[in-house]
Amino acid sequence: MLQIDCPWCGRRDEDEFNCGGQSHIQRPGLDCSDAEWGDYLFARINPKGVSLERWRHTHGCRQWFNLARDTVSHRILAVYGMTDPVPALPEARS
Amino acid sequence: MVTPLPVTRTHSALQLLKHAIGGHRNWPQYWRxxxxxxxxxxxxxxxxxxxxxxxxxxxxxxxxxxxxxxxxxxxxxxxxxxNTTIVRSNYFYPQSTDLYDHSLRLYEGLSHELNINLMLSQMGILTLANSRHDVEMLQRWSNAIQVQGIACEWLEPEQVQAEVPALDVFGMRYPVKGAFMQRRGGTARxxxxxxxxxxxxxxxxxxxxxxxxxxxxxxxxxxxxxxxxxxxxxxxxxxxxxxxxxxxxxxxxxxxxxxxSSMTLQAYVSEPVKPALDRVINSPMVHAYISQSDRGEMVMGAGADAYYSYGQRGNLPTLEDGVRSILEMFPRFSRLKMMRQWGGVVDISPxxxxxxxxxxxxxxxxxxxxxxxxxxxxxxxxxxxxxxxxxxxxxxxxxxxxxxxxxxxxxxxxxxxxxxxx
Structure with missing residues (x-):
């Protein structure tokens, strides 16, 4: 069971939240190639290690925020806002 | 240095007898x-x-x-x-049905080809409809499978009850409104x-x-x-x-x-009990599936865990959800002790x-x-x-x-x- 520090509500159990997948994906321009569009829709980093991902406090304040989390240890390394840049992260222990 | 054991070629009744007398010690290695x-x-x-x-x-x-x-x-x-060892070929699109039925047909001849008992048990798999909307979806799905030449049948609630006496067909919060069944589906070792x-x-x-x-x-x-x-x-x-x-x-x-996307999929087994369930049961809506192994354990699974993981271990909230769903379908299993739980890293495509x-x-x-x-x-x-x-x-x-x-x-x-x- 993860305990996640919602930026608005504080520490809550993971089952109040939903993971919305990889964060910081930029939509390419409409003049992009099929390959670029396909990558935008489907290609994912799927890291073994630090994952930057969107989460929503679905059963709480319903706000979105970003999480840096290790996909092996599940340790949460940082919580930051949707429009914030990626913060400096401690070493992942994976 | 240890001398490698000879490599076994095939199983025969004579070999089984010989090793039974010898206390099943010194079976040769299976592969080099x-x-x-x-x-x-x-x-x-x-x-x-x-x-x-x-x-x-x-x-x-x-x-x-x-x-x-x-x-x-x-x-x-x-x-x-x-995994939960389920085999079936009841998919929706023709490309998938062709692929998975090719697999099931190979499974059907595989024990013979490989000379090993895969314990393929084609007990039949039921996919349950738990609402009127499920009935429409599943009938469409089951019709598609039949059009593609895979034998599959629609069962009314009374027929489901006859197939699976242990299932709480009418008592569930979302009672069973029907099911489709592929009789060639089942489990293998x-x-x-x-x-x-x-x-x-x-x-x-x-x-x-x-x-x-x-x-x-x-x-x-x-x-x-x-x-x-x-x-x-x-x-x-x-x-x-x-x-x-x-x-x-x-x-x-x-x-x-x-x-x-790599995520964890969990499965879990109960203590072994006498035969109580001789079909594979899957409910897309209540969202869990269960079968009984030849050893008597109830083998269960449900959805994948909710976030990316390479951890090869499951999380308790997902496990609780799955078990709760199983008990919704089979209240009589409520006193079964759970024995083991495991998680694998599955690669989910879009x-x-x-x-x-x-x-x-x-x-x-x-x-x-x-x-x-x-x-x-x-x-x-x-x-x-x-x-x-x-x-x-x-x-x-x-x-x-x-x-x-x-x-x-x-x-x-x-x-x-x-x-x-x-």
Whole structure:
């Protein structure tokens, strides 16, 4: 069971939240190639290690925020806002 | 140095009798464990069901026997040993049905071909409808399967109750409104599938090398030249990758990206009890599935865990959800003690269909994206990857499942069609 520090509500159990997948994906321009569009829709980093991902406090304040989390240890390394840049992260222990 | 035991060829009644008298000590080893050679015609990465089946079919169907199979742990120690052993071919789209029924037909002849008892038990699988809307969806689904030539039947609630007396058909919060049943679906013994393919491949000359982790590739002019491993460099022109949840990790070493998400899928078993359930039951809406193993354990599973993980361990909230769903369907199992729980890293693709075929690197072939349903597909996955490697072009059954579909948009969207993860 993860305990996640919602930026608005504080520490809550993971089952109040939903993971919305990889964060910081930029939509390419409409003049992009099929390959670029396909990558935008489907290609994912799927890291073994630090994952930057969107989460929503679905059963709480319903706000979105970003999480840096290790996909092996599940340790949460940082919580930051949707429009914030990626913060400096401690070493992942994976 | 320990002298290696002789390698067993086949099982016979006489052998069983001999070893029974001898207390089942000194059974010969199932496969050779040679040191890796400097070069092979083909290197298969991944000693799970799909990798082992690929090596076996390369040798048996295509005469390519100078093959190494590399496994970083032990054979069948990943998802092949971490599933609920269900086999079926009740998919929605014709491409999927063709693929999965090819697999089921291979399973039906596999105990004989590999001379090992896979304990294939075609007890029948019921997919439950728990609402009027489910009835419409599932009738459409079951009709599609029948149009594609797969025997499948619709059952009314009374018929479901007759098939599965233990199921609380009318008492559930969402009572069963009907079900479709594929009688050829069922379960098989997962370890035996891995061991049978391993022995078959080894007998035909494949070198099975365990505790050998791939650390990188030699690629020049966009063509694979060698595989770097924890046990030295192996030269080869052709590499087949069948590593499920770790496909992205290997693709990264080869310099391309994949549309996969690695997540944990859990399964859990109860203590063994007397026979109480002789069908596989799956409810897409209540969202859990269950069967009883030949040892008497209730084998259960549900949805994947809610976030990306390479951890090979499950989380309690998902486990609780699954067990709660099972008890909704089978209140009489409420006092069963749970015995074991395990989690595997599954590679979920955007359309929940597999990816089989060529990669952006010449000479490198891929078998991944089976997500939560790889076990049932082991014979087909191996057969199609072997054919694709041997002929350097996709097997016709594998063509719709090429990596390129995520650029052309020709998805095989089973996730959307059936509304349940596979």
């Amino acid at each position: 464990s040679p040191e890796p050679k400097a070069a092979y015609d083909v290197v298969i990465i991944g000693g799970g069901g799909h990798g082992l089946a690929t090596a076996y079919y390369l040798a048996s169907k295509h005469g390519i026997r100078n093959v190494a199979l590399l496994e970083k742990g032990w054979l069948g120690g990943g998802n092949t040993g971490r 997962h370890d035996a599938v891995a061991w049978g393919y391993a022995r078959g491949a080894s007998q035909l000359g494949v070198d099975i090398i365990q505790n050998c982790e791939v650390t990188g590739f030699d690629i020049s002019d966009n063509r694979v030249r060698a595989v770097h491993t924890s046990r030295g460099t192996i030269r080869t022109d052709k590499v087949g990758i069948a590593v499920a949840g770790h496909s992205t990790v290997l693709a990264e070493k080869a310099g391309f990206t994949l549309p996969l 359309d929940t269909s597999p990816i089989i075929g060529k990669t952006p690197v010449t000479g490198m072939y891929l078998n991944c994206g089976w997500g939560t349903g790889g076990f049932k597909a082991i014979p087909a996955g191996g057969d199609l990857l072997a054919a694709t490697i041997a002929n350097d072009k996709p097997h016709p059954l594998a063509e719709p499942f090429c990596l390129d579909r995520f650029r052309t948009g020709r998805l095989v969207d089973e996730g959307a069609a059936a509304g349940v993860s596979h």
